[in-house]
Amino acid sequence: MIKLYDYELSGNCYKLRLLMSILGVEYSTVPVDFYPGREHKAGWFLKLNPLGQLPVIDDDGLVLRDAQAILVYLAAKYDTAGTWYPRDNPELLGEITQWLAFADGITGTASAARLHDALFYDFDINAARAGAHRLFRILDEHLWFGERQGREWICSTSQPTIADIACFPYIMLSEEGGISRQDYPAIRRWCDRVKRLKGFIVMSGVFPAGPAKAA
Amino acid sequence: MAMTTRCSDSVVLNLWHPLGALAELPVDTVVDTVLLEERLSLAVGPDGTVAVWRSCAEFAAGDKIDAASVCNSLPAKVAYGYLWASLGCPPDELFPIPEYDETDRRRLNAATFGVNVSAPRAIENFLDMGHFPYVHTDILGVEPHTEVKEYDVDISVERDEILATRCRFFQPLASSASQTGAEVEYIYRVPHPYCSVLYKSSPVDGARYDVIAVFMQPLSQETVRAHMMLCILDEDNEDKVIKRFQQTIFGQDKPILENQFPKRLPLDPRAETPIRADKSAIAYRRWLNRKGVKYGVIPAPN
Numbered sequence: 369m370i371k372l373y374d375y376e377l378s379g380n381c382y383k384l385r386l387l388m389s390i391l392g393v394e395y396s397t398v399p400v401d402f403y404p405g406r407e408h409k410a411g412w413f414l415k416l417n418p419l420g421q422l423p424v425i426d427d428d429g430l431v432l433r434d435a436q437a438i439l440v441y442l443a444a445k446y447d448t449a450g451t452w453y454p455r456d457n458p459e460l461l462g463e464i465t466q467w468l469a470f471a472d473g474i475t476g477t478a479s480a481a482r483l484h485d486a487l488f489y490d491f492d493i494n495a496a497r498a499g500a501h502r503l504f505r506i507l508d509e510h511l512w513f514g515e516r517q518g519r520e521w522i523c524s525t526s527q528p529t530i531a532d533i534a535c536f537p538y539i540m541l542s543e544e545g546g547i548s549r550q551d552y553p554a555i556r557r558w559c560d561r562v563k564r565l566k567g568f569i570v571m572s573g574v575f576p577a578g579p580a581k582a583a
Numbered sequence: 584m585a586m587t588t589r590c591s592d593s594v595v596l597n598l599w600h601p602l603g604a605l606a607e608l609p610v611d612t613v614v615d616t617v618l619l620e621e622r623l624s625l626a627v628g629p630d631g632t633v634a635v636w637r638s639c640a641e642f643a644a645g646d647k648i649d650a651a652s653v654c655n656s657l658p659a660k661v662a663y664g665y666l667w668a669s670l671g672c673p674p675d676e677l678f679p680i681p682e683y684d685e686t687d688r689r690r691l692n693a694a695t696f697g698v699n700v701s702a703p704r705a706i707e708n709f710l711d712m713g714h715f716p717y718v719h720t721d722i723l724g725v726e727p728h729t730e731v732k733e734y735d736v737d738i739s740v741e742r743d744e745i746l747a748t749r750c751r752f753f754q755p756l757a758s759s760a761s762q763t764g765a766e767v768e769y770i771y772r773v774p775h776p777y778c779s780v781l782y783k784s785s786p787v788d789g790a791r792y793d794v795i796a797v798f799m800q801p802l803s804q805e806t807v808r809a810h811m812m813l814c815i816l817d818e819d820n821e822d823k824v825i826k827r828f829q830q831t832i833f834g835q836d837k838p839i840l841e842n843q844f845p846k847r848l849p850l851d852p853r854a855e856t857p858i859r860a861d862k863s864a865i866a867y868r869r870w871l872n873r874k875g876v877k878y879g880v881i882p883a884p885n
Contacts, residue, residue, distance in 0.1 A: 571834075573834050
């Protein structure tokens with residue numbers, strides 16, 4: 369069974385829990401005391417991931433680090449329908465990978481702002497917030513134009529992909545870093561669509577979608 | 584040297600305030616923090632000596648320092664695993680938590696989190712049971728068990744603290760040591776305007792209570808560092824599992840706290856409409872008002 373080295377309040381760990389829940393993949397967790405214990409910098413953990421970062425999975429001896437890389441692996445291996453990471457569609461794979469890199473940018477900005485405010489990380493908070501707003505503006509426009517074309521998800525397909533899962537957590541947690549989503553209506557609608565996916569689960573700080581509006 | 588303080592509320596200035604968990608502070612090293620908009624520095628010696636002073640250019644964060652050699656130290660003490668300090672003239676003793684001395688308990692700081700909320704709003708939320716099924720779903724509450732049953736609230740004159748007793752709530756997973764859901768009994772104390780101590784029946788010993796306290800360190804009127812002290816009965820779980828449980832709960836409360844409006848707690852009884860379940864919150868607001876607390880609240884008009 370997959371072992372997930374996990375911290376409850378980490379958005380990057382949550383995106384793996386979320387995809388595994390949606391795919392119905394069983395896993396066990398190994399809690400890592402990221403805060404305040406900094407266990408991700410402890411010797412035993414650095415042997416698993418010399419970068420000292422969560423998450424890490426161990427799937428029957430295959431040890432993988434990096435949230436986005438693990439999403440690729442999980443979807444490619446366990447999504448029997450093949451829609452979350454369509455291995456036979458080069459154009460779509462290119463698009464997905466482009467947005468996985470974008471998700472790393474969200475981690476570097478929106479997540480950094482949250483770490484600054486909640487866990488006292490010594491980051492340039494103004495730069496982190498400005499960087500997050502720049503990315504949110506880009507994604508909001510992309511989603512807004514997509515909606516005009518009848519596209520509900522980040523990539524050009526009728527089904528959600530791991531790009532949606534990769535971008536979702538630190539957007540949803542952005543207010544904990546003082547980054548409001550007020551000005552991004554298309555992002556807010558897209559967040560609600562993610563929350564209505566079958567198998568969706570929450571983490572601390574993320575609430576389930578409200579009841580659907582009556583038709 | 585500017586000795587003026589940005590907080591002019593003498594009640595709050597004269598309180599003890601928590602600055603950090605001792606177990607997490609490096610020894611003989613300058614650490615910076617903020618209290619009531621004042622930049623403070625602190626140091627802990629290997630023998631438990633502590634010193635807290637207004638930050639100055641002489642000692643920068645990370646510098647090595649002998650805590651015992653610091654002159655012009657502010658009042659500082661160690662209690663319940665935390666370093667406490669005051670910007671005014673604090674009482675000799677901090678409020679008592681006798682259970683902290685029981686040696687079979689696990690005593691730890693679950694976490695210290697920065698939260699964009701006023702200290703009184705955070706304390707008031709801590710007293711509220713009505714949100715359990717909605718915010719802590721499947722842990723501290725679950726529908727349809729949403730009723731907050733009648734409970735008692737007293738203000739102890741002798742100890743100058745609020746006491747809410749006979750609080751009962753059905754909880755699917757009351758603590759890291761729980762096996763099944765159970766009706767859990769709560770006792771809340773508010774012995775300090777920015778601190779609260781919760782007693783909840785222990786899943787491992789029916790005759791005793793787990794003690795969970797929140798100590799708010801006010802950074803400003805609308806931001807805090809929230810310190811969560813655990814003093815609980817649990818022989819099985821690792822520290823990090825116990826911390827994880829409490830951090831999960833707090834992480835669920837955080838967005839609720841940060842979205843309170845107005846951020847400062849209004850003490851005017853007409854400002855917000857309470858329901859019966861808010862009895863302890865009403866007592867808390869009255870108590871703050873009577874004490875003359877101004878910082879972190881919107882004072883009631885005279």
